[in-house]
Amino acid sequence: MSASRTLFDKVWDSHVVRSIENGPDVLFIDRHLVHEVTSPVAFRGLKSRGIKVKYPNRTFATADHNTPTINQHLPVQDPLSANQLKALEENAKEHGIPYWGLGHENNGIVHVIGPENGITLPGATIVCGDSHTSTHGAFGAVAFGIGTSEVEMVLASQCIMQPKPRKMRITIDGKLNTGVTPKDVALYIISQLSTSGATGYFVEYAGEVFRDMTMEGRMTVCNLSIEMGARGGMIAPDEKTFEYIQGRTFTPRGDAWEKALPYWTSLYSDENAVFDKEVEYDGSAIEPMITFGTNPGMGVGIQGGIPLAKEAKGSPSTYKKSLEYMAFGEGDSMIGKQIDYVFLGSCTNGRIEDFRAFASLVKGKKKADHVTAWLVPGSHKVERAIKEEGILEILTEAGFNLREPGCSACLAMNDDKIPSGKYAVSTSNRNFEGRQGPGARTLLASPLVAAAAAVTGKVTDPRTLLETEYA
Amino acid sequence: MAYDKFNNLTSTAVPLPLENVDTDQIIPARFLKATERKGFGDNLFRDWRYNQDDSPKENFVLNNPTYSGKILVAGKNFGSGSSREHAAWAIYDYGFRCVVSSFFADIFRNNCLNIGVLPVQVSPEFLDVLFKAIEADPKAEICVDLTNQKISLSGSEDEESFDISAYKKENLTNGFDDIDYLLNMNEEINDFADKTPL
DSSP: OOSOOOHHHHHHHTTEEEEOTTSOEEEEOSEEEEOTTTSHHHHHHHHHHTOOOSOGGGEEEEOOTTOOSSOTTSOOSSHHHHHHHHHHHHHHHHHTOOEEOTTOTTOBOHHHHHHHTTOOOTTOEEEESSGGGGGGGGGTOEEEEOOHHHHHHHHHHSEEEEOOOEEEEEEEESOOOTTOOHHHHHHHHHHHHOTTTTTTEEEEEESHHHHHSOHHHHHHHHHGGGGGTOSEEEOOOOHHHHHHHTTOTTSOOHHHHHHHHHHHHTOSOOTTOOOSEEEEEEGGGOOOEEEOSSSTTOEEETTSBOOOGGGSSSOHHHHHHHHHHHTOOTTOBSTTOBOOEEEEOHHHHOSHHHHHHHHHHHTTSOOOTTOEEEEOOSBHHHHHHHHHTTHHHHHHHTTOOBOOSSSGGGTTOSSOOOOTTOEEEESSSOOOTTTTSTTOEEEEBOHHHHHHHHHHSBOOOGGGTOSSOOO | OOOOOOOOEEEOEEEEOOSSOBHHHHSOGGGOOOSSSOOGGGGTTHHHHBOTTSOBOTTSGGGOTTOOOSEEEEOSSBTBSOOOTHHHHHHHHHTOOEEEESOBOHHHHHHHHHHTOEEEEOOHHHHHHHHHHHHHOTTOOEEEETTTTEEEETTSSOEEEOOOOHHHHHHHHHTOOHHHHHHTTHHHHHHHHHHSOO
């Protein structure tokens, strides 16, 4: 066992139950997160096989994808959504799975509540029928999204069959400039690598920039790993990680904690560990980012312009179709583009730190009259913190309302749909055509850029509005 | 879920020469509300296929009777984005059994293999050959030979090999699924779980 190993190798290899020759590994899953949209067909599958969930105590269910973000105390109006929620509740009950439905104090977006409640731990394998499961990699877990057939596999056997991905390390050293957030770092990486640049790889984020980040920031970066094509992304756990998880509901306590700690501190890439691909960027060169097209790789520094089709990566016809959808022109400047909606929330940027950042910029200012703003906390815990920290007062003073937790306009499965043709600056993760509603035009950005857009009504460099340094 | 066995397939194809086709295009999120796996084909490429008043968009390839078949040929990085297996279900339910592209997103590829749709990754050059052949003759047939892992254009010399793991190939040709395999490992998994703290 003298060979140098990466962080990813250490976690993956210790969970391999069996390696199939010329086939996938059978990987043991420590914790399985379940939500209402990608699970009902999997539970049906179990029923038709006549089997039960193998380890209900390793399975956690919540409702988030199609839940309303107002009046959650009332019955869900949309009959199809209500039916899916009912199915999850019944399935959870039948199989003895803990379920945090609408109104439960722990309810929220699956990737926000996992870490909040200590379900997410270093060195664990975590899956969920949702591609942003990569979020949990911020804690040094191997966490990735799966399809419904795979959800059924994990429910049935607590294992999944996966070929072991290749390994990529993204190293960013240097100090981030004022007004540059973890979201900007991630959008910058994706703009450099493209949405398929890390496909087939599991990414490790290394270097000063990630070491300096809070756990919330690391979650934002790991969350967006899938948007560069990677199955997941992870960061070696450190003191910040341990401090974050200690004392949470499902975190080990007492002896179990003392026993886990030495293992967790051994989770880092050995000095001579070999990656299949390595890339490096300079953290001080990153600016606040914004996207102009219809995939997350189509991003530029906010002071930049939209590249010409002839300079863009990929097929010119796909690029032109994208700009046509956005009704933007090649070479246009992003600064000053009029916007109609602002969405603060999602598993990418719906945590307390994101609301602090947003509030730090809008404090003492007013929301632009023509802007509709949807501020959606990632969970009830986040919602409570917003109130307790006095952030709600700042937001209310500036003309904003707070909605109730859920995935909301990120994927617009509920009523939070951006109308056709309207422009939204969104802190979520995807700007695909119609993602936020049929015909909606999405500009992905950080909570600071979203705040600047909300108070000015147009794309604005947040650095021109920051009175006090936001760090 | 057990699925139809996949053997060799010869069919005309539907071309979609766009890159980065994401799963939100393949099936928009608002159509993910079913609790049963049926009817997803109706909403395949919904917003490219239909106007908001549900009338068909005539210039979209699925509305063009010139093109049909069990094979979808698509541009690079097909199936990126969300993990929704509904995207693969929609493709299957519409009638496709094989998707050819020069690059697939990971989760989408797995989802296809798990339900009996074969993703065939070819070189960018061969993809271009296929697009040109279909453009020149919409009745051109593509042969997908899973046994020998070859894809070719009927009546031409153009042919390429493709990769698939021996395990997945056996599953597809026999209609086996992974859960059958895993259930047979029950004791081995129990032992492993006993050693693995919560």
